Amino acid sequence: MSRIPQLELARFPPASVLHTQLQMHHQMLYRQHNMTHHHHHHRHPAEELTNNGWLLPPTPGAGPTLPGNVSVSLQNAKLWQQFHAETTEMIITKLGRRMFPSLQLQIEGLERRGRYCLLLEVTPASRRRHKYLGGGGVNGGSVNSGRGWTTAGPAEPQPHVNRRVYLHPDSPATGSHWMQHPVSFNKLKLTNNAVDHHSNVVLTSMHKYIPTVWIVRCDDVSRLTLLFTQPASSFCFPETEFIAVTAYQNENITKLKIDNNPFAKGFRETGQSRCKRKMQSFDSSEVDEDHLPHHAGVREEDDEENMSSLESASNPLLPQVFDEDQRQRAKRVASESGSFDDSGVSSSSSLADRISPQFQLNSDNNRKSSATPAPFQPPLHRPWIDHEEENKENAGDDGVATPDSQSHLILQNRHTTVENNQSAWQQYHNHHHHHHQQQQQQYPSFVQPEVHHYTRDVFSPHHHHQQQRQHFSPAVEFARINQHIQNHYQQMHYGQLYCSQISQLQRLKNIAMQFNSPRFTPALTPRCSDLSPPNPILLPFSPRVNKVAIASQFDRHSCPPLSSPPSPSLSSVASIDGSSASS
Amino acid sequence: MSRIPQLELARFPPASVLHTQLQMHHQMLYRQHNMTHHHHHHRHPAEELTNNGWLLPPTPGAGPTLPGNVSVSLQNAKLWQQFHAETTEMIITKLGRRMFPSLQLQIEGLERRGRYCLLLEVTPASRRRHKYLGGGGVNGGSVNSGRGWTTAGPAEPQPHVNRRVYLHPDSPATGSHWMQHPVSFNKLKLTNNAVDHHSNVVLTSMHKYIPTVWIVRCDDVSRLTLLFTQPASSFCFPETEFIAVTAYQNENITKLKIDNNPFAKGFRETGQSRCKRKMQSFDSSEVDEDHLPHHAGVREEDDEENMSSLESASNPLLPQVFDEDQRQRAKRVASESGSFDDSGVSSSSSLADRISPQFQLNSDNNRKSSATPAPFQPPLHRPWIDHEEENKENAGDDGVATPDSQSHLILQNRHTTVENNQSAWQQYHNHHHHHHQQQQQQYPSFVQPEVHHYTRDVFSPHHHHQQQRQHFSPAVEFARINQHIQNHYQQMHYGQLYCSQISQLQRLKNIAMQFNSPRFTPALTPRCSDLSPPNPILLPFSPRVNKVAIASQFDRHSCPPLSSPPSPSLSSVASIDGSSASS
DNA sequence: GTGGTTCTCACCTACGTGGTAACC
């Protein structure tokens, strides 16, 4: 671990700076939800700042008052930071693969009797395609110069938001429910199957993403038809950024996964696994298939992680050892049948604290070596991208941000017509032809008209890397979510989604269709994710697993100042305090 | 199978005859939901028939109009009938055990956009305790005279309704959702743990029950506080009656379970199970532990059932063999991760049709032999029962039916005070002392005041065995359900229940508490379940697995005539038609 | 000892892992 830091390319996206303005813009959008077609073509939401409506309380009768402070903290932040130090990778498969470090959040500040929906949007975190260099180790040798992630050309068009969003199965639930115990998103699955019918999040391989959690208040069920008038907050944690891959590139990531994911215990070196992992292959890449002893430095890590793996060993006497409440509390973190996942991990971290603190507590030291991304790689030859770009302009996108625009968050509102979407879909179809991806028979049913309207987004990746930020979601955000849910509902069954939510969002969808789909498409900062700040922003993270991370204000009446949004480093520092930091 | 029919005691409970009156009574209750305390002390609901309010349409603005016809059919009726021919037994354990033939229902007639809750209440189906004679086979011999289920004394006090009710995890959902695919209750678990915290259904061993499905309309979420004003229908299927046991008594039941439940494949004789089952022990009960060859007659059954077991063998190529939609449809019946369960069984039935039709199609022929129950067994010495009966009267129960009253359905409304419930709880506590059941440390927390009000019922078993019947649930029915849900919600977590439901029912609970818990406690017909009719009422069942069973009208404005409720045999005959029979 | 309950076990389903090789 301490041997390769300067080769790893851990990236810390700087936060988008005008998040507060976006927030205001959203609020204004909500006030204008008069079911009539209206369009905003402001390239800069700063134009909306003169609207002082956002300082007013909610429209009378629009719902109960908001809670004062809502804070979200990443329970398994330490584990995420370990992965982030190596540039997290997440496997995506056709049938869907879970994220291994799953988002496990401790939520505070909600109204106990209020009702909320929790959503996780996997937001594109880079405008660039990514590439791993020197992955296999063509020649044996401990130097491994040039290994790491670089960028390669512009990003491919991303699936629409409603294909990248996941509604927490408990939604909607009371604030008491969400705050009672950590909320786990471990059931979420990532896929690269564009026609996925399982409500999995559809991503593109070799692209960078960051999970974004949405908390949407939907308290008064009698007012669910006006759900988009309800406030919502979004939270994301920089250390949860990851690159979607179909096969692991960095073997250190593989090692971390094996040593921390209980489902991968079969590959741990402690156990009698059928085939020893291909780890420690940096000295001899062709002979490593045997049970070669490895260097002492690497063994240190193995030992500590093997120790941690013991933490999640199954104990058949558990039901007898613990009393009922304890069992439930333990199961609570594991989230139903979802394996120990990170709960075993969190305990493993505390165990490893005692054994090898330099790995657990000095992850920032390791992270100081993350550097040297190549901001402008020659783009790969992907003609469908160029083709896409051409037609994108033909589709009448009037709010698309320029590729290298500053980190302004731009609201984009288009006249979304069936024709436009059809052409976009056709391009998508061609794109798949280029990629030789499967052309499945479900595809025609997927292009049914109602799916048309909200299933394709012509490359407008969202990006809001700020912690401690909140804003209100526009109507179409939920219309897309609804579409996603609707697909899932009709295709899936007794699974993770529940019709209560569907029925509620169905109404919203109908309204939002009259709304004619204004878009929420903030532009990206130029290579926001490809340029790592010299000072790692994760440094101030607390060493404790619990109550690490992010806190956020959640009060409409006391929004942060518009003119001076906190810098990324500031918001990261605020996360040190653990809860309800006000900066 | 054809060798032992005269020894089996399959029972077919005659339907309660005054179900229609109960229906009217319920409707009247709904009109009186004025949030004030009001009490009905009518021992015979016939007194309510003069109230013509039930013929009126719903109170204006009380909700959308009802759908015309709602029909529910038992998808896996054939499997249930196989078990019912041997008197179905269900294992109950401390931690909860699934029902093996689980209720899998095809629902029709709902409004696609309407919202409904589905609940399963495991209703006591007998006033008697039950006992199996000659279970182990004390002496080897193929005669086995006297084997079978008999009754032994009165039933023990039953857990309260809210401990015997299970909310389908999908609730609430749209009619479209419920009708889109069969609804499976395979996640339901039965327990004998009176202090169960897992929302399992609490039953008493050696007692007879029948599952009752409730469909409750909760369409307008803005009116959920008046949920009990919404209409509800209940359906039950006589062949789903079962006796709760802690260990199987009838080895033929064991055989059926092993041969049809995929999770019990390890005990099938086809496979190389570690220990061959103790089946075919009727000729040599002490030597049967070995791999004895058995009679040809029995082998016929084994062959057909082993063949059927092949149907549910796992196919690793399934994702490739089926397309996406087919895979989902197949998984749909299996209900998420709930094993093949009866879906493999339904196919096995069709397979067995070709091989041994006399077992599949002529189950009524087998059933003609079910007979000779002992209607008046000398009651066992169970002093806590007598103690319970004594205090039951002291508790001020003015609406309790006499033990041998006719099959009138009696609505019981009591001044439910905390004192009364406390005494009832104390008796329950004593009862458990007598039985040497576990006194767990959760017990004190379970007796918290709010739990007090709705968790104890002083022996008022419900009984409505009619098919094709529908009635409206009173407020307290849902208050109890809500209590059940509330317990589950606080004790469980990411599991089967969802806070949407809890939040909605929480409001109802608060209202229902002002309502002061009127009770819905129809009396039982004398030995309704212990006396089998000479002609098996299951005879008219359709041989097809799909669309067998029950249909029911669901229209407030066209209720069945009051004076002449259909006889049990009539309603059973109506089930032949498969759908929307009008008796 | 009897009758019923509980615990443990081997065996199964279901599914989450990364490795591997085939595939394109």
Added chain:
DNA sequence: CTGGTTACCACGTAGGTGAGAACC
């Protein structure tokens, strides 16, 4: 050929079975 994707596999976790012994 390269680089990325896919299918399959052994090996885990998690949990649903009845048998059988232990228990009361």
